[in-house]
Amino acid sequence: MNRNNIFIHIALALVLILVAAFAGQLSRWRKQLKTNVRIVPAAEKKQPTSAEEIALSETRSFGRPEVLVKFKSGVSRSTIESLTSRFNDRIEDSIENVAGLESIDDLDNADASIVAAQYRAIPEVEYAEPNYDIELDEIDNPLEPILPSDPQFNDQWALANSGQRGGKKGADISATLAWAKTTGSEDVVVAVLDSGVDYTHEDLAGNMWVRPAEMDPYHDEELGTVDDLNGYNAIDGNSDPMDENGHGTHCAGIIGAEGENDLGIAGVNWKVQIMPLKFMNAGGFGTTKDAIEAINYVIDRKKAGVNVRIISASWGSTQKSRALEDVIRKAYENDILFVAAAGNASTNNDRSPHYPSSYDVPNVISVAALDRHDQLASFSNYGVKSVAIAAPGVEILSTWLGNQYEEKSGTSMATPVISGVAALILAENPKMSVDDLRKRLMDSTDPIVALKGKTVNGGRINAAKALE
């Protein structure tokens, strides 16, 4: 045996050792994966159908070419390229440490096992096997979605859209991923300025604001002292904000129906404090003056030490009020975000403003409504200059009077979604200023084709992005 032959034999031996080592490692990986991960052939991957599945589908996934093919030693690069081209395939990558091992992408999207069989049938191939998607199962993952135990959660498409009732999968606010970061905080207070709230509702009672015992009752020069233990009623100037309509109760549930309590639905926040304020009557309408009185109450309580940082305003009209604008500006000066419904007249607010959502005050964020197909709701107002953002607002399930749950539609329903996401942000960032909070919301959307030219940022709120 001459010297050259020895080197050739040594080189061959090294290659065989590498191949054997690689095969052994593959086997060990497979054994590990059996305990820690599920392996699904990429071509057989099932489309998610339930809310749980769509939530799970939002975990990290790894895109893979279709097959791994090991060509025999001595097969040239040009031959490999010719063969893959003949099958209308593309070499996605070459595995550097194993000569001849290529990952190949099938451009016809054929079943991976069939493609692998095609390659095994040709003499130049040593082996071929389907590539596999590897889905993390038990491995700790910070983006693992969190699903609540609330029995009607699967009907809450706005939070997790699995395509239920013909909707578009993933057309939601990514709540289940956001909840991996936070499900809210009882330190955050959201004022629901509305028809009041049914504070006895089984799915809300645990998240209602109660005036701290050490805090003095509300005092108004005109009304005197009001024992605002459970909130404030600006219609009657008293302490009972009980909802007689249902609208305010619905909005409150979207923001903060108790999560993981085995009842009804989950709010965007599982834990939060909802401060109920009543200025609209049993018919669902009220006066501008009473709205101003209620906002004034919120500012007073903020100054008294309540951490109320958001006013959710699912109401409005086309009538401009300088006094209402002034009190909203005063709320801004007190670091309070004002989330307002864009209106339901299908009109352009840039041309025909809707108030309070169209006030040019830095804390106002105007909200349009989307349906379960990621389309602007047929009724929703819009405005590329004046409507800031969009959120789900059609067929939204939430709490209703008498421990009931109902589906309702309107920019009224989209507004508390934004308020709820704002509360999640504050749960993670308690000191965030109102300017930064509004900016964070505006920077935390998924672009939606249907919103191009319709809202300022052309996007649907994404709660998970808002918490990044």
Place this chain on the structure above:
Amino acid sequence: MSINKDGAVQNARRDLAKRLNIDPGDVKERSVEDSDFPDMSLGAAEDGEMSGQMITPGWRIRLEANGQTFEYRADKNQVRLYKYKGKNYRI
């Protein structure tokens, strides 16, 4: 107190007769249709009024008197006269 469709039509007829100072029998019912209104003031807010921005089902009532047509809007909570001489009225 909850209002039904027939009650809403009767309220509307009485209101129009009073406004026009005519006999209720001279008010003709032209049409009554189920309708979804854009908000809780049924798209007919009075001055200084704010309403919940929730789609609200109700009835669109068209009445005829003195050769003119008048539109009322109603739901279980209220009856409103829409754009009567340029203004909305809750009756």
